[in-house]
Amino acid sequence: MVKMKFSGVADKQEHRLIVDDHDKDDGIYTVEVDGQIFSVDAHAMPSQIVTVLIDNKSYDVDVDDKDLSNDPLDGRISVRVRGRVVRLEVLEERRKKMKDAQSSHFAQSGTIRVISPMPGKILRYLVDIGDEVKEGQGVVVIEAMKMENELSAPKDGIVKSIASTAGSAVDGGALLLVID
Amino acid sequence: MTTRKIKRILVANRGEIAVRVIRTCRDLGIESVAVYSDPDRSSLHVRFATEAYHIGPASPQESYLNIAKIIDVAKRCGADAIHPGYGFLSENPEFADAVINAGLIFIGPNAQSMEAMATKTRARQVMIDAQVPVVPGLEDSIKDEKEALSIAKAMGFPVMLKAVAGGGGKGMRKVEREEDFMSFFRMAQSEARNSFGNDEVYIEKYLNKPRHIEMQVLADMHGNIRLFVERECSVQRRHQKLIEESPSPFVDQDMRERMALVAQKACKAVNYIGAGTIEFLVDDQKNFYFMEMNTRLQVEHPITEMVSGLDLVAEQITIAEGKELAPYDFIKDFNGWAMEARICAEDPIRDFMPTPGPVNHLRLPSGPYTRTDTGIYPGSAITADYDPMIAKVIAWGPTRDIARRRLDRSLMEFAMKGCTTNTMFLRQILAYKPFVEGTYDTGIIPKYLKKSPLWYREEHKKVALIAAAIFNFEKEKKWLSQISVNSNDKSSLNPSRWRSTSAHRQL
Numbered sequence: 001m002v003k004m005k006f007s008g009v010a011d012k013q014e015h016r017l018i019v020d021d022h023d024k025d026d027g028i029y030t031v032e033v034d035g036q037i038f039s040v041d042a043h044a045m046p047s048q049i050v051t052v053l054i055d056n057k058s059y060d061v062d063v064d065d066k067d068l069s070n071d072p073l074d075g076r077i078s079v080r081v082r083g084r085v086v087r088l089e090v091l092e093e094r095r096k097k098m099k100d101a102q103s104s105h106f107a108q109s110g111t112i113r114v115i116s117p118m119p120g121k122i123l124r125y126l127v128d129i130g131d132e133v134k135e136g137q138g139v140v141v142i143e144a145m146k147m148e149n150e151l152s153a154p155k156d157g158i159v160k161s162i163a164s165t166a167g168s169a170v171d172g173g174a175l176l177l178v179i180d
Numbered sequence: 181m182t183t184r185k186i187k188r189i190l191v192a193n194r195g196e197i198a199v200r201v202i203r204t205c206r207d208l209g210i211e212s213v214a215v216y217s218d219p220d221r222s223s224l225h226v227r228f229a230t231e232a233y234h235i236g237p238a239s240p241q242e243s244y245l246n247i248a249k250i251i252d253v254a255k256r257c258g259a260d261a262i263h264p265g266y267g268f269l270s271e272n273p274e275f276a277d278a279v280i281n282a283g284l285i286f287i288g289p290n291a292q293s294m295e296a297m298a299t300k301t302r303a304r305q306v307m308i309d310a311q312v313p314v315v316p317g318l319e320d321s322i323k324d325e326k327e328a329l330s331i332a333k334a335m336g337f338p339v340m341l342k343a344v345a346g347g348g349g350k351g352m353r354k355v356e357r358e359e360d361f362m363s364f365f366r367m368a369q370s371e372a373r374n375s376f377g378n379d380e381v382y383i384e385k386y387l388n389k390p391r392h393i394e395m396q397v398l399a400d401m402h403g404n405i406r407l408f409v410e411r412e413c414s415v416q417r418r419h420q421k422l423i424e425e426s427p428s429p430f431v432d433q434d435m436r437e438r439m440a441l442v443a444q445k446a447c448k449a450v451n452y453i454g455a456g457t458i459e460f461l462v463d464d465q466k467n468f469y470f471m472e473m474n475t476r477l478q479v480e481h482p483i484t485e486m487v488s489g490l491d492l493v494a495e496q497i498t499i500a501e502g503k504e505l506a507p508y509d510f511i512k513d514f515n516g517w518a519m520e521a522r523i524c525a526e527d528p529i530r531d532f533m534p535t536p537g538p539v540n541h542l543r544l545p546s547g548p549y550t551r552t553d554t555g556i557y558p559g560s561a562i563t564a565d566y567d568p569m570i571a572k573v574i575a576w577g578p579t580r581d582i583a584r585r586r587l588d589r590s591l592m593e594f595a596m597k598g599c600t601t602n603t604m605f606l607r608q609i610l611a612y613k614p615f616v617e618g619t620y621d622t623g624i625i626p627k628y629l630k631k632s633p634l635w636y637r638e639e640h641k642k643v644a645l646i647a648a649a650i651f652n653f654e655k656e657k658k659w660l661s662q663i664s665v666n667s668n669d670k671s672s673l674n675p676s677r678w679r680s681t682s683a684h685r686q687l
Binding site for chain 1: 645648651653
């Protein structure tokens with residue numbers, strides 16, 4: 001196995017990462033972060049929890065990419081370190097380039113699908129098909145765990161379609177409406 | 181007074197509080213009976229109980245709120261008492277009556293005192309009659325501006341003008357100075373008319389930096405009222421308490437004793453029997469006003485247990501059996517400091533959106549002076565049907581600072597996989613200056629959220645980047661091996677687990 005390069009974005013700052021496993025499957029890696037070199041011993045535990053020794057400093061790290069679609073260009077990942085969650089976007093270098101090329105191509109033409117972030121019940125739609133919506137404007141209210149949650153439009157646009165009806169139960173990830 | 185020994189308790193609740201009550205039953209050698217809805221079949225309270233009965237589908241109306249079904253189970257299973265927990269039917273006078281009419285003991289107050297406290301306006305009137313201080317304000321709207329001014333002067337500025345039909349902050353005005361009153365009063369009226377088509381306005385005293393402080397009481401059938409050192413519950417988000425502590429860093433012994441007297445008066449006013457809590461709103465001048473009385477066990481009761489050494493559920497059972505409470509006084513004699521944090525399945529970063537999901541992995545805090553009350557376990561699931569509060573972590577220390585640090589350490593140990601929790605946010609509040617110093621009020625969370633700092637340091641970020649890079653490295657390796665190996669060798673399709681043999685290595 002050769003070295004692999006990654007791009008890692010944390011609070012809008014990009015970092016260059018290089019991982020080298022020295023062609024062995026022994027859990028010992030050399031990782032470079034922006035030119036700084038670390039010797040890492042990563043030891044997997046059940047449920048994606050990993051005990052990591054970085055230059056002998058001990059960390060229990062919890063890696064969570066459950067929100068990740070199977071999309072190989074979706075690098076969102078959240079990592080819990082000593083009880084603090086750091087949200088990152090990490091992609092292998094070539095995937096990152098592909099993604100950048102794609103997003104510059106499609107950036108302005110987006111049709112946005114508003115999906116339900118959790119299982120619940122649709123209480124009401126706040127907009128109709130054909131309505132003009134502004135970014136941040138509430139579009140639909142979902143009830144889960146006895147609480148009402150208003151979802152807002154992720155961008156300006158026109159409501160193109162409404163995928164469900166008030167009163168119906170939806171799963172997490174279900175399409176609610178489309179904004180064009 | 182005749183006493184009745186309770187031998188079998190039906191717990192009309194679910195989740196952590198049902199488990200909590202069952203634990204005391206076990207301690208006392210009392211048999212426990214659980215009831216459960218469809219999604220709760222394998223819940224911890226069902227597994228912990230001596231017997232368990234199915235009472236219906238997920239919807240609370242058809243299960244945990246269904247009085248007829250619960251009474252029916254209680255009769256069939258031969259229970260002699262019902263503990264309602266908190267929430268659900270715990271403050272429903274109709275339920276309390278139904279339990280008693282079925283010849284069973286209700287572990288809680290009687291229906292009359294419950295009713296007296298059921299609506300805020302009614303409770304307020306009862307307290308005014310008993311000469312208990314309530315947040316000063318008018319019961320009804322007022323039209324005449326001169327009369328309004330003289331009332332405002334009597335209350336003392338600042339006052340709040342509020343539209344009777346108001347909501348969402350509209351038709352609400354704070355008046356700081358007497359000379360502004362007339363024009364603000366007219367403005368509030370017209371704003372109310374324009375917003376709600378109703379220009380009725382009433383006046384309430386404006387409390388500066390209010391704090392939410394409450395007193396736990398226990399009252400037995402022999403006329404004894406036992407009082408406990410106060411709990412402070414000012415850390416709230418949208419009126420939901422998140423962190424509670426006992427005692428309050430704001431209350432001195434003199435104020436504590438005055439609050440205790442008022443709490444005692446409130447209890448007597450409604451002939452209260454059982455465990456209850458008098459909630460006060462306290463202003464920055466240490467004036468306290470009755471807000472409401474909760475006629476049940478509170479979520480945050482463990483902090484009172486920590487500073488008193490008592491089991492409040494056991495005390496409730498003592499009262500229900502008609503026995504006399506021991507002669508303790510925890511206004512004067514309480515021990516150290518306790519804090520509780522409520523862990524909820526919600527994501528603070530996504531505007532506290534609920535996050536139901538499976539509990540794939542769970543590590544509960546332990547260690548010195550730490551307690552965790554929960555109904556979840558690895559392999560269970562947090563469903564969207566019920567409250568997002570999934571665990572309470574409580575820590576005790578001889579001083580406030582030690583208790584706070586222990587709670588923080590305990591929250592750090594709490595680890596769960598499967599759905600996001602607010603644990604990190606709770607730790608952020610514990611480390612937030614106004615909380616550390618004990619100078620906070622009910623505005624602490626909105627104030628904190630306005631700042632919204634990223635809560636990790638360079639070190640955490642670096643470790644996260646390294647871990648994520650290795651995680652992706654192994655994923656890339658897996659993808660590559662899937663492309664290069666086309667065979668029946670299943671092992672090559674397994675996700676590489678960073679080091680395949682690692683799980684066998686002892687730590």
